[in-house]
Amino acid sequence: MDTIALEVTNSNQYLLYATLFMMPILLHAFSRCKANNSLHLPPGPRAWPIIGNILDLDGEKTHTCLANLAEIYGPLISLRLGSKLIVVASSPATAREILKTHDQALSGRLTLRISNVIPGVKSSMIVLSAECNQRWRFLRSTARTELFSCRALESHSKLRAEKVQNMLDFLGLKGGVVVAIVDVLYATIVNILTNTMMSKDIINLKDNVGELRKFSRSLVELAVPSMADIFPLVGALDFQAKRKARDYKERNEALWADTVSERRGKQDCGTSGADFLDVLIQQSFDDFRSHGIKSQYITCKNAHSLGIIHVQELFVTSDSVSTTLGWAMSELTKNQNAMLKLRDEITNAIGGTGLLSESQLAKLPYLQACIKETLRLHPPSPFLVPHCAVQSCKVMDYDIPKNSLVVVNAYAIGRDHKTWEDPLSFKPERFLGKNLDLKGTHYELLPFGAGRRNCIGYPLALKQIQLVLASLVHAFDWFLPSGMDPETLDMSDEFRVPMRRASPLLLILEKRNDLRIV
Numbered sequence: 460m461d462t463i464a465l466e467v468t469n470s471n472q473y474l475l476y477a478t479l480f481m482m483p484i485l486l487h488a489f490s491r492c493k494a495n496n497s498l499h500l501p502p503g504p505r506a507w508p509i510i511g512n513i514l515d516l517d518g519e520k521t522h523t524c525l526a527n528l529a530e531i532y533g534p535l536i537s538l539r540l541g542s543k544l545i546v547v548a549s550s551p552a553t554a555r556e557i558l559k560t561h562d563q564a565l566s567g568r569l570t571l572r573i574s575n576v577i578p579g580v581k582s583s584m585i586v587l588s589a590e591c592n593q594r595w596r597f598l599r600s601t602a603r604t605e606l607f608s609c610r611a612l613e614s615h616s617k618l619r620a621e622k623v624q625n626m627l628d629f630l631g632l633k634g635g636v637v638v639a640i641v642d643v644l645y646a647t648i649v650n651i652l653t654n655t656m657m658s659k660d661i662i663n664l665k666d667n668v669g670e671l672r673k674f675s676r677s678l679v680e681l682a683v684p685s686m687a688d689i690f691p692l693v694g695a696l697d698f699q700a701k702r703k704a705r706d707y708k709e710r711n712e713a714l715w716a717d718t719v720s721e722r723r724g725k726q727d728c729g730t731s732g733a734d735f736l737d738v739l740i741q742q743s744f745d746d747f748r749s750h751g752i753k754s755q756y757i758t759c760k761n762a763h764s765l766g767i768i769h770v771q772e773l774f775v776t777s778d779s780v781s782t783t784l785g786w787a788m789s790e791l792t793k794n795q796n797a798m799l800k801l802r803d804e805i806t807n808a809i810g811g812t813g814l815l816s817e818s819q820l821a822k823l824p825y826l827q828a829c830i831k832e833t834l835r836l837h838p839p840s841p842f843l844v845p846h847c848a849v850q851s852c853k854v855m856d857y858d859i860p861k862n863s864l865v866v867v868n869a870y871a872i873g874r875d876h877k878t879w880e881d882p883l884s885f886k887p888e889r890f891l892g893k894n895l896d897l898k899g900t901h902y903e904l905l906p907f908g909a910g911r912r913n914c915i916g917y918p919l920a921l922k923q924i925q926l927v928l929a930s931l932v933h934a935f936d937w938f939l940p941s942g943m944d945p946e947t948l949d950m951s952d953e954f955r956v957p958m959r960r961a962s963p964l965l966l967i968l969e970k971r972n973d974l975r976i977v
């Protein structure tokens with residue numbers, strides 16, 4: 460009897476504690492619900508209390524789930540996860556409203572838990588900057604001037620040629636064996652970027668790239684909004700994420716700290732060169748001093764943390780470039796007619812010289828069309844990078860309250876049958892003779908985003924993709940292992956950033972031509 464009484468008392472106590480614990484969350488959710496009831500929100504599936512629409516989304520296939528919901532509710536929908544309102548645009552017209560008409564109001568980023576674990580990350584990463592503030596402008600303009608302006612791209616063209624030549628020489632020795640081609644592409648793109656930024660290779664083409672890529676992906680995992688960012692309770696209990704963030708921070712410093720301190724030393728003796736890292740260190744130090752944020756800087760254990768975080772932010776993008784190249788090679792292998800047509804175009808441009816230069820490539824329409832078609836079907840960031848409403852606004856007569864998370868589903872837009880004929884087929888011809896570019900002025904094709912938060916690395920990414928793809932297609936014949944029929948190549952994707960093949964692309968090559976990149 461006593462035991463039963465005790466159990467009842469205990470369970471009542473638990474209930475009381477649980478209710479007290481949940482009360483603020485329930486009240487918060489209730490007050491949000493009431494406030495939102497008076498708003499004219501975009502349509503969407505009915506949300507459950509507390510969990511919202513979590514059951515409408517399949518984590519593994521969120522991109523296709525949202526495309527299906529757009530078919531039912533229209534091109535602008537709203538969903539709720541916890542107390543967060545999420546607005547999703549899935550047509551060129553709604554994307555234009557978000558990225559152009561309301562560009563300023565919707566230009567924020569969600570403040571993520573990563574900012575609490577890694578000090579300084581918010582103020583030193585362009586992509587995570589919660590607002591388009593002075594610091595964000597400074598970082599963007601430094602990177603643009605030093606890395607992505609026409610002058611900067613031109614001054615690094617020899618370096619890109621050298622790295623692509625190294626790749627061709629390396630692959631030339633691999634005739635007849637099975638190659639995990641995306642790994643070789645990843646190492647090549649990483650070395651192009653680290654040479655551009657800090658004049659050094661950080662990986663050998665022979666090395667296993669798995670660890671480096673895993674580490675780089677761990678930053679992306681921490682930097683994309685997750686359930687823990689949206690449900691504060693999940694975030695508070697997510698000890699694994701906290702450990703991951705700390706591991707990441709330590710490994711990040713270990714990767715770049717020596718390079719940065721060595722460079723600081725050289726700068727102090729006046730013997731350094733003038734690459735991006737030099738400029739970044741110099742300008743960052745001046746900038747931190749002039750903005751009086753030195754104290755925050757010093758609280759980072761490693762004196763060079765902020766510079767390192769910024770370097771790392773740009774470095775992780777190599778994954779998107781090599782993944783895009785992997786998709787292009789998959790599509791061309793599967794669609795042999797396109798492969799042959801592209802090869803003919805490149806061969807005609809080169810003539811009998813055996814020399815290939817970047818300047819020849821921008822003028823090749825079929826090459827440009829193959830790249831656009833690859834990015835239409837396989838945008839590495841299927842939802843761009845989610846935006847956040849820094850102020851309330853109205854989109855197509857619907858209310859978008861301040862702090863809503865705003866997502867443009869570039870994946871769904873690229874595959875929409877209302878915009879594209881036969882949308883799931885790889886047909887580069889659809890772009891020939893059309894004035895459709897990738898700069899973010901055509902809202903049916905948005906792999907690099909648009910507006911003030913668009914991708915700053917776009918000009919470099921495009922140059923790398925053009926040069927590497929043209930070289931691979933011209934220099935080698937490509938086959939699937941075990942005599943597999945190319946048409947049967949599985950093109951399933953995995954919903955991750957970057958959105959990648961579900962199974963690795965394994966190819967066998969045979970050398971066709973000696974090619975020199977100049």
Ligand code: HEM
Pocket residue numbers: 585586587599652773774776777779780783838839840843844845846905906907908909911912913914915916917919920
């Ligand atoms: C195929 C390659 C790439 C793709 C598809 C891509 C795509 C994107 C997208 C979709 C965004 C977000 C746009 C938005 O929020 O509306 C973005 C942002 C960004 N990208 Fe890229 N990117 C690529 C390569 C690069 C490269 C090579 C760099 C630099 C080395 C780079 C640096 C950045 C930065 C710093 C941002 C943040 C911009 C901001 O928040 O203001 N990206 N990129």
